[in-house]
Amino acid sequence: MGRLSKLRIVDPVLTNLSIGYSNAEFIGQSLMPVVEVEKEGGKIPKFGKESFRLYKTERALRAKSNRMNPEDLGGVDVILDEHDLEYPIDYREDQESAFPLEQAAVQTTTEAIQLRREKMIADIAQSPANYAAGNKKQLSATEKFTAAGSDPVGVVEDGKEAIRMKIGRRPNTMVIGASAYKTLKAHPQLIEKIKYSMKGIVTVDLLKEIFEVENIAVGEAIFADDKDRFTDIWGANIVLAYVPLQRGSQQRTPYEPSYGYTLRKKGNPVVDTRVEDGKLEIVRNTDIFRPYLLGADAGYLITGING
Template sequence: MSQMNNSQARVVDPVLTSVAQGYKNNAFVGGALFPTVAVSSRGGKIIQFGKEGFQLYATGRSPGANTKRITFGYEGKPYVLESHSLEGMLPIETLQEAQNVPGIDMSSTTISSVQDIFALRLEKQQADAARNQAAYGAGNKMTLSGASQWNDPDSDPVGDVETAKEAIRQKTGKRPNVGVIGAAVFAVLKQHPKIIERTKYTGRDVPTKELLASFFGLDNLEVGDAVFSDDAGGFSDVWGKDMVLAYTKTGTVKDRGEPSYGYTYQLAGYPLVEEPYFERNPKSWVFPVTDEVAPVVAGADAGYLIINAAA
């Protein structure tokens, strides 16, 4: 008899696992750039994209000649899923108090609290990957400073975004459909006189992210409001003062011909919740939750980074 693997050895709670898998915190926006793709193994090759789809080929064939062959996409750098585990604790006193109030399911609430922690960690990883200047070629990033930053009333946010869009189009044949901006950038754009000038015809007093998406020609514009605390107790914005534009196909990784910017690879069936158990000493129920996940940039040419968009 073969030895059980880690997944087979676990005793999974199917109900609470469905709670964990269905969880979504609307405060986090990294999935707009890195849609989740289920994978069957904890390691493999990132599907990246070449230039084959943009080349002109001599497709003619004479009688008896071999038919030319071409492949799309290729396996790039290896990826390794990261394993993350936490145990949520539910004291019996809290459970007993909650049972007196209809509609409160403390088991699900405990799992959601753990998922909040997982989601913030993943959001930070996605933001770090998207804001990594080294990931982009020289033509796929710009750094703003002084009068070019969007705090300055004479700056040109729409013009800067158009430059970014054209850079992506020239390298992929696709215009970006998604943008993510830091909260500080959103605050500046809402007050920018050139944006307000356009807004006055919409009946809105303040530009919304939906209006800004329309101005920039994007299907979706997300604002990264999430913050994280450092070891000293200070708080920082996860998405900083940058803007990331990307063409992201929210399909599956099998769409090899599409130059999609990024994915979040996640082991199929995860996150999972093992069967809860009771610990007598702290008099608490314990809910172990595990996830196997990693965000990857699959095609940096399909993205553009505007650095220090806000001062």
């Protein structure tokens, strides 16, 4: 064990703070929830139609058992990435600060790593190249939701049906980019549908009823480039997906058919601290993960919402 390893101290309190921290603006886990794996590399199933198929299971008296006809199970080689950020605290800052700098360091590094994860998921989910021709829709000038006479409900219904015809289940998750959500809230078709509701404005809860999708999340997160130019992580797009919902306290596994998962090495994230040159306390946050699209047939991408 090296000298630095001996000097670093894993802090369980700060680690738990990092594990428990969540930014409501990060919604990537709605599409690719986190599941823990034992190793940083390996092979997991890539889900095809068989994983989602509904089978006849009833058996008549004295009849033979119903036998599945397994297809070749496809696999995906997975490799996880280490994500690591450290935050320096000068002893003088620590003495003068009116708030706990260690906690601020954990929150800052955790949010930065989570922002990176959100961007990774969004890039995968919003790339048309990741979908078959029947699982994506580029809206035309007359179909875009800013156009007069456009039909958001019909477009979403077509997407839901495309997924159902591929996997035998309707999508239960929808992710809407912030700018697309703004357009939907002002769309005459949706306003007409909710005009007798008590709220009188289009909300996420009302969209769940209109689109008949159980879980809807709006992607509000933004990122800044090296020139401090801010950009939406989630563009003017909609992603429909089938993602198995969490069953109480039961842990997810990567073997349950789903649109995708974020694979994380078990035991992460970890926060450790060390003292550098007697003047700086270094708070370091480490997480090991990578998001994977494992069931593209269970997804549908709608692009060009705003033209």
